Amino acid sequence: MKTNQSEELVKEPVKTDTKEAVIEITGLCKSFGGQEVLNNLSFKLFNGENLVVLGKSGSGKSVLIKCIVGLLKSDSGTIQVFNQDITKLTVKELGEVRQKIGFLFQSGALYDSMTVKENLEFPLRRMKEHVNQKEIDEKIKDVLENVGLADALDKMPSQLSGGMRKRISLARTIVVDPLIILYDEPTTGLDPVTSEEISLLINDVQKKYKTSSIIITHDIECARTTADRLIMLQDGQVYEKGSLNKFEKSTDELIMAFFK
Numbered sequence: 001m002k003t004n005q006s007e008e009l010v011k012e013p014v015k016t017d018t019k020e021a022v023i024e025i026t027g028l029c030k031s032f033g034g035q036e037v038l039n040n041l042s043f044k045l046f047n048g049e050n051l052v053v054l055g056k057s058g059s060g061k062s063v064l065i066k067c068i069v070g071l072l073k074s075d076s077g078t079i080q081v082f083n084q085d086i087t088k089l090t091v092k093e094l095g096e097v098r099q100k101i102g103f104l105f106q107s108g109a110l111y112d113s114m115t116v117k118e119n120l121e122f123p124l125r126r127m128k129e130h131v132n133q134k135e136i137d138e139k140i141k142d143v144l145e146n147v148g149l150a151d152a153l154d155k156m157p158s159q160l161s162g163g164m165r166k167r168i169s170l171a172r173t174i175v176v177d178p179l180i181i182l183y184d185e186p187t188t189g190l191d192p193v194t195s196e197e198i199s200l201l202i203n204d205v206q207k208k209y210k211t212s213s214i215i216i217t218h219d220i221e222c223a224r225t226t227a228d229r230l231i232m233l234q235d236g237q238v239y240e241k242g243s244l245n246k247f248e249k250s251t252d253e254l255i256m257a258f259f260k
């Protein structure tokens, strides 16, 4: 595991070859009853970047990523994923786009009655029907090494610490080769040291698998470690966007509340 020696905690920028958007959200609206959660929200996720989405609890961050994977239906606006508006796709077409998107849930729940290996085999068998057992075994070995848990293969989830379970959840997300990963509060509930390990692992995954990611968080240390760029949500819209440096130097009260 690499360590972050930088005093300023500014991430070495990842090369984004082009300014190609892999996700482009335009005018997204979502209400529940009379409550407007997303209100004309627009932003882009560029190829290869880690985009951190900050926002207070209840600001609609989870609703946003559920709309992106089609778990929630938006009221209006467009969500282009690889230039396809997923709000207009059939169930079958949506299924194909979703294969390209990995989703690390806030709970990151593993199947308690299955070993780590079985937990990782499950999505592989479901999504990649043509792979044989040898390929599956190699793939699982590879991802476990990449999350630093090569020896956890035959463990049960109950034998793992919270940080280890999070690593296995991440392994399960990357085992099917997603192009985009959506992280919902990846460090919530973890102690500061483990949180930093998970944040560094998010960067490792970005580099190794060349993924583009949205990292939803209210953990400012996670944002500092992982962000190539940030946006902050407020009242269902993008309140501010830009570099970590821009956010750190902001004199806006709402932003300073995060960066104190």
Ligand SMILES: Nc1ncnc2c1ncn2[C@@H]1O[C@H](COP(=O)(O)OP(=O)(O)O)[C@@H](O)[C@H]1O
Pocket: 032, 037, 055, 056, 057, 058, 059, 060, 061, 062, 063, 064
């Ligand atoms: N399925 C739902 N039905 C009704 N209200 C919801 C639903 N999902 C989320 N909300 C409401 O939307 C708002 C934003 O929720 P959420 O996206 O979970 O916030 P957070 O930014 O903390 O992730 C909250 O007020 C929540 O109560």
Ligand SMILES: [Mg+2]
Pocket: 061, 062, 063, 106, 184, 185
């Ligand atoms: Mg949430």
